[in-house]
Amino acid sequence: xxxxxxxxxxxxLLECQKIIKRYPEGKQKSALIPILHIAQAENDGWLSSATMxxxxxxxxxxxxxxxxxxxxxxxxxxxxxxxxxxxxxxTVPCWLNGAEDLVAYLEKKLKIKVxxxxxxxxxxxxxxxxxxxxxxAPMLQCGxxxxxxxxxSKADALIEKLRTENTRKNYTDII
Amino acid sequence: MGKQLLLENINVEGxxxxxxxxxxxxxxxxxxxxxxxxxxxxTEEVKKSGLRGRGGAGFPxxxxxxxxxxxxxxxxxxxxxxxxxxxxxxxDRYLMExxxxxxxxxxxxxxxxxxANKSFIYIRGEYFYISRxxxxxxxxxxAAGWLGKNxxxxxxDLDLTVQVGAGAYICGEETALLESLEGKRGNPRIxxxxxxxxxxxxxxxxxxxxxxxxxxxxxxxxxxxxxxxIGLGKSTGTKLISASGNINKPGVYEIELGVPVEEFIFSxxxxxxxxxxxxxxxxxxxxxxxxxxxxxxxxxxxxxxxxLMTYESLSEGGFATGSMLGSGGFIVYxxxxxxxxxxxxxxxxxxxESCGQCSPCREGTAWMEKILHRLENGLGxxxxxxxxxxxxxxxxxxxxxxxxxxxxxxxxxxxxxxRHEFEYHAKYPEKVKDPKHTPPPMPSLAxxx
Numbered sequence: 001x002x003x004x005x006x007x008x009x010x011x012x013l014l015e016c017q018k019i020i021k022r023y024p025e026g027k028q029k030s031a032l033i034p035i036l037h038i039a040q041a042e043n044d045g046w047l048s049s050a051t052m053x054x055x056x057x058x059x060x061x062x063x064x065x066x067x068x069x070x071x072x073x074x075x076x077x078x079x080x081x082x083x084x085x086x087x088x089x090x091t092v093p094c095w096l097n098g099a100e101d102l103v104a105y106l107e108k109k110l111k112i113k114v115x116x117x118x119x120x121x122x123x124x125x126x127x128x129x130x131x132x133x134x135x136x137a138p139m140l141q142c143g144x145x146x147x148x149x150x151x152x153s154k155a156d157a158l159i160e161k162l163r164t165e166n167t168r169k170n171y172t173d174i175i
Numbered sequence: 176m177g178k179q180l181l182l183e184n185i186n187v188e189g190x191x192x193x194x195x196x197x198x199x200x201x202x203x204x205x206x207x208x209x210x211x212x213x214x215x216x217x218t219e220e221v222k223k224s225g226l227r228g229r230g231g232a233g234f235p236x237x238x239x240x241x242x243x244x245x246x247x248x249x250x251x252x253x254x255x256x257x258x259x260x261x262x263x264x265x266x267d268r269y270l271m272e273x274x275x276x277x278x279x280x281x282x283x284x285x286x287x288x289x290x291a292n293k294s295f296i297y298i299r300g301e302y303f304y305i306s307r308x309x310x311x312x313x314x315x316x317x318a319a320g321w322l323g324k325n326x327x328x329x330x331x332d333l334d335l336t337v338q339v340g341a342g343a344y345i346c347g348e349e350t351a352l353l354e355s356l357e358g359k360r361g362n363p364r365i366x367x368x369x370x371x372x373x374x375x376x377x378x379x380x381x382x383x384x385x386x387x388x389x390x391x392x393x394x395x396x397x398x399x400x401x402x403x404x405i406g407l408g409k410s411t412g413t414k415l416i417s418a419s420g421n422i423n424k425p426g427v428y429e430i431e432l433g434v435p436v437e438e439f440i441f442s443x444x445x446x447x448x449x450x451x452x453x454x455x456x457x458x459x460x461x462x463x464x465x466x467x468x469x470x471x472x473x474x475x476x477x478x479x480x481x482x483l484m485t486y487e488s489l490s491e492g493g494f495a496t497g498s499m500l501g502s503g504g505f506i507v508y509x510x511x512x513x514x515x516x517x518x519x520x521x522x523x524x525x526x527x528e529s530c531g532q533c534s535p536c537r538e539g540t541a542w543m544e545k546i547l548h549r550l551e552n553g554l555g556x557x558x559x560x561x562x563x564x565x566x567x568x569x570x571x572x573x574x575x576x577x578x579x580x581x582x583x584x585x586x587x588x589x590x591x592x593x594r595h596e597f598e599y600h601a602k603y604p605e606k607v608k609d610p611k612h613t614p615p616p617m618p619s620l621a622x623x624x
Binding site: 022023027029030032033034036037068069073074075090091092093095096097100129130132133134135137141144145146172 | 250259260261262263264265267268293299300301302303304307336338339340341342343344355356357358359360361376417418419420421425426427459463504506508509512516517520521524527528530610
């Protein structure tokens with residue numbers, strides 16, 4: 001895939017330009033992490049090497065400077081993912097409140113394992129580290145939204161809602 | 176409920192808006208500081224208050240500020256650490272989500288004190304929706320003249336920017352945070368130089384936690400001496416505690432430092448006791464990095480005194496019989512919790528979050544996870560316990576940043592206080608294969624400590 005195929009809407013480009021201006025002269029590399037979030041949201045929820053090259057162009061960086069950042073942070077996906085990534089927190093406070101049961105329930109319901117995507121490309125299940133939602137455990141994040149105090153019936157309702165909406169959920173969504 | 180300095184107005188309808196926040200007395204600290212005080216006088220009040228960094232390390236804030244280098248013609252930066260990712264900690268999220276202006280007000284007052292004209296709030300990427308709340312509130316503050324050029328006609332300019340991260344616990348370490356803010360991998364820097372001399376973009380920088388910066392507001396409003404009267408001894412003021420685990424009332428509580436631990440766990444004002452009528456087994460009082468303590472040592476120190484919610488009392492007895500206040504991430508375990516599984520869970524976390532720069536941490540965290548994985552799954556040997564002890568001891572103190580210590584301490588404390596559970600795992604592999612097995616009972620209290 002070439003950088004020409006990378007999607008960036010006019011609106012997204014405008015947002016990138018605004019971000020670039022936030023930093024002192026000559027420090028535009030600071031815009032890299034926020035712009036990678038936008039690039040991911042614009043390109044089906046993941047960063048291909050073409051997308052990363054495009055971001056490098058945009059910020060006048062060497063591609064390696066983008067790759068090394070994209071591979072360091074856990075919120076960037078380097079492979080295609082489902083429209084809705086169900087990121088279940090499994091760290092101790094959630095574990096004490098049934099996170100393992102929640103993961104098992106989602107696996108059974110969606111007939112996939114953690115790390116896998118449903119054949120229709122709708123859902124990916126991930127387990128993640130503490131999301132700062134320990135007082136409302138167990139929980140999962142999907143896009144910008146935190147879904148907290150989950151039970152099996154709440155998880156059912158959430159999956160139903162996400163299926164009906166049938167849209168990609170991004171961290172950058174305005175909720 | 177004791178004195179409320181940060182959350183007093185959290186339930187006021189519309190407090191998220193500038194209008195209501197202002198009506199409740201908001202932005203008074205900015206007016207007072209800019210119109211009636213010199214920057215150094217503000218720093219002096221913070222010193223007098225005895226405020227200690229609320230992110231976990233507990234370093235005196237006023238002292239940190241006074242270390243800031245001030246060479247002429249070089250910009251200085253204030254960076255707020257809103258990367259909150261210490262497991263068990265969710266207080267900063269609560270504060271930013273519900274009273275965003277409390278942080279913004281603190282940022283303005285603190286930036287004035289430090290002579291910073293460009294400040295940043297670095298927030299963890301997962302809190303993206305909160306970055307929108309902050310940005311909206313910052314927009315309101317610009318429109319009302321609290322931010323921008325010539326604030327209150329004083330000639331003081333300040334720009335405030337929210338920067339999101341992208342998922343990395345290590346970016347809560349201040350030099351890793353600065354690297355990340357510069358658009359790089361979050362690899363901690365070798366110190367010295369400290370950020371106070373060479374921080375963001377190579378310029379003098381102060382990095383403070385959200386709650387620390389918010390606490391500057393009441394300190395300036397009421398004076399450092401008044402603030403220091405709240406709390407107990409060197410643990411001055413109030414602290415936000417994130418209470419989670421097997422309790423009846425999880426949530427964020429603002430406590431006056433000095434509340435007895437027993438009261439905090441069992442009174443209806445706070446945690447409301449252990450959920451489902453279970454027994455209190457253990458507690459991690461200050462976020463995942465601090466030592467776990469069994470119930471008896473959590474409630475009373477080894478010398479038999481009531482344990483209090485202060486920096487000093489929680490660390491009484493050192494690591495042999497004490498723990499730390501840390502970030503105030505207070506995780507409570509009931510008697511069903513298997514400490515080996517909990518320790519394995521934490522060790523997985525640290526292995527995942529190690530940045531990989533220092534060999535002892537990169538390799539050590541992976542080994543600890545591997546050994547704990549086999550013990551947890553009934554494949555361990557009795558020698559694994561000593562091996563684990565040996566590995567953790569070889570990480571502590573041998574890394575650039577404190578992540579290595581943070582990974583080692585929970586393992587050390589679990590073995591120190593719950594060795595019998597590790598032995599049980601090695602001796603009865605069939606019994607522990609069920610992740611929900613009943614852990615063995617505590618040996619008699621006399622053997623603890």
